[in-house]
Amino acid sequence: MVDLGYKKIITTPHIMSEYYPNTPDRILNGLAALRASVNNACIEVELEAAAEYFVDETF
Numbered sequence: 001m002v003d004l005g006y007k008k009i010i011t012t013p014h015i016m017s018e019y020y021p022n023t024p025d026r027i028l029n030g031l032a033a034l035r036a037s038v039n040n041a042c043i044e045v046e047l048e049a050a051a052e053y054f055v056d057e058t059f
Helices: 024-040
Strands: 008-011 046-049
Touching: 008 024, 024 046
Parallel strands: 008 046
Antiparallel strands: none
């Protein structure tokens, strides 16, 4: 993707209580692991995290 000109990637994992029980800690831990892998591969791209919330009874 960097070769195509991408400089920043924002991951957006889903949050849905019964199917995707992601939490801020889980998402940030995944982001840290992804950043480490990208850094180890010498890929120069900025990574951030957000989330897509499913509006349900736990929203």
